[in-house]
Amino acid sequence: MSWVRTEMTLAQPAPPGERGAYAWVRKNLTASVGDTILTILGIAIVAWILPQVINWAFINAVWTGPDRTVCATVSQGGIQPDGWTGACWAFVNAKFGQFMFGTYHIEERWRPILVAILFVVLLVPMLIPRVPRKGLNAILLFLVLPVVAHFLLVGGVFGLPHVETSRWGGLLVTLSLSFVGMAVSLPLGIALALGRRSQMPIVKWLCVVFIETVRGIPLITVLFFASVMLPLFLPEGVTFDKYLRALIGVSLFAAAYMAEVVRGGLQAIPKGQYEGADSLGLGYWQKMGLIVLPQALKLVIPGIVNTFIGMFKDTSLVLIISMFDLLGVVKQNFSDPNWATPQTPKSGLIFAAFVFWLFCFGMSRYSMYTERRLDTGYKR
């Protein structure tokens, strides 16, 4: 006499309180009294800051203009009404060439632009995993491009006029310093990390002392070292370009940090991998190059990219040894009497911050993408 249901009941939609915008708001904004207070506080902060920022950066901003008068109020000798505040993008606009190239001769600026185009053309296929011929691409990008770029940028050969590195500036210096620094610091860091884990005590201790000393002192001290002491270390008459000195300082500094990141990866590889390579009869370099390093480097990609990001940001410090990278050029232009207004520094710095942010954020997102792609599922 029992009744058995023969078909499944249909799935019911969730009750109205559990779906849709209302449920989302209840769950994410007003879950409890404290939460509601926080939400109100958050709304207050956003409502206080956002309109000011938008007003300043867009609505009240001045986009074009010949000189400081467009960005100054009447009492400051300009055309804006008193009490006006807004971004002076006209300043950025007028100085854009300098921000990019420094005082590189205007008629020669096609050279850094050409290098930039070559760089992008080689970099983009390198970054897209599906494009083939990665080996050739890497050789072109890391070995051929620096040589070509050197001849193009410095000149003095093939009928190109010579441009001293003291005329380089702006984003050109920031990007070239950090690109060469990255290309140098990664192999150097790997060498130091291998040295630190070496069986040979003297090699090991040399690497330890170098890494720990460099990591213990600020980059400025390293740059001081490179700019003040390096000339003393060399025999009379041998001088280094200031740009090259900064490059050496930045690369050595980044290499020490890179070494620690790589060491982390080397330590994470199980001992069986080393022993397996040994039992196959591989020599030290074959073992490291074919078995250990490919796995270790893959593990520490986030760390490597973090070091790259740190290094990219650190290139801004070269302004302390009076070289003008992007930040340096922006800061140098604050004192231009043609553009000195209360709004100028803020606008210039925000522009520079935006450029730095774009590169660093891009790098960190790309590293997250690579991490996901290379995740072979070891992690449980």
Place this chain on the structure above:
Amino acid sequence: MASQEILRQEPGRGSFINDPKIRALFFQTLVVILLFVSIWWIVNNVIENLQRLHIASGFQFLRNRAGFDISDTPIAYTSDATYGRALIVGLLNTIIVAAAGIVLATIVGFIIGIGRLSQNWLIRKICTVYVEIFRNIPPLLVIFFWYSGVLAVLPPPRESYHLPFGSFLNQRGFYFPRGIWGDGSWLVLVAFVVALAMAWFVAHRARQRQMATGQQFPVFWTSVALIVGLPVLAFLLAGMPLTFDFPKQSTFNLTGGFQIKPEFLSLLLALSFYTAAFIAEIVRAGIKGVSKGQSEAAAALGLRSGPILRLVVIPQAMRIVIPPLTSQYLNLTKNSSLAIAIGYPDLTATAGTVLNQTGQAVEGVFLMMIAYLVLSLVTSAVMNVVNARMALVER
């Protein structure tokens, strides 16, 4: 026969070139020789260069008259003082800004880091935006932003902003009333120390009692009452020996009060806001690193959300947090050398001036390196002690 042959061949099998021990010895000898040759070469060059440029060597210059002024001097210093004293002033300034920055960065960083894990969508997003902005721009740029973008465009002293409690803000910095302690104020200090000792004692006894009987005691509120109450009582008993020196506005400047210069203020704000973004990520990773089972188990035992966080999650999260936190503290200390860019006289800035005046680059850079290495070592030593107390104690 055959086995004898093999035995005889054994020592000669493969040449000594392939013996790893001999190889290691060879390479290391090579490295040592190379190292000594290059050191000899460098030392030789340095001596030659110094002689050619007529620069003295040695540390005698530390006793010479400095002859330059320093704007922030925590200890007495005039331009007649020695180079050595100038460097000590610089070192103290570095320590002051680093210590203040570490405290501020930790507070802001923990708030933002916990905010990133909040249930609240809006708070989460605000904190994410903060972290993503500050992590991706150079600290030097943040310093300049505060210095030339914000503080330098404040009104001149005559039109200072009036803030509560008689403090002022203008382009020469932040002024607030300076407290002047009169006679009998030692009583307040003594009361404070006594209160600290009593609070520790109460906590100790309460813990013992809870271990023995399971009864709890409101330690936190008792300690607050002790630490706030006793000094206030002593203050009243001593006849309120505190007066304030308020900053006063005159025609061109503010006089009196305590002035925080814009250099220090922008350096402190920039360093702590920049480092806070990194600390926030560390805190977030630490809290996420505590497995969910821990808080679920605590909830199953009947703990409420406050005690779960305080007694179960945070102690375990701290184990993950402290090592990277230490390296952020070290980074902040090292980044304080960026002070040179805005003219705050920290160690790097004063050492740079000394180095330029005397020309003794080798000694100057050497002292700078030693000072920073010692600071780093001290910071990591302190944090290692904290870490050892926090670490997992196994049998």
